[in-house]
Amino acid sequence: MPLHAPEWIILLTIIAMSLYSLWESDKVKKAIISGKKTKIRAYQEAMLFLWVPTLLLLAIDRWA
Structure with missing residues (x-):
């Protein structure tokens, strides 16, 4: 089953946020x-970092 655009956006967001967290945690x-x-x-x-994907999910849900 192929992924649709909103699913790709969510998947890429999860991967990007995970990598960013690993990259920045020691610096913080x-x-x-x-x-x-x-x-x-x-x-x-x-908190801002956690609200971004939440708002993204809400936006995708609203328009899907």
Whole structure:
């Protein structure tokens, strides 16, 4: 069964977010330890990072 465009978008988003998380996690930890970034700022960025795919799924559901 072939994947449709919305399914491809979701799949690519999951893969991209996973790779980005692996790439950036150590940088965020180091920035917090060194004082360049606060924990609150890191939490805010994490929340934004999690809301993006949620809004994408809602948009796809709305238009599908």
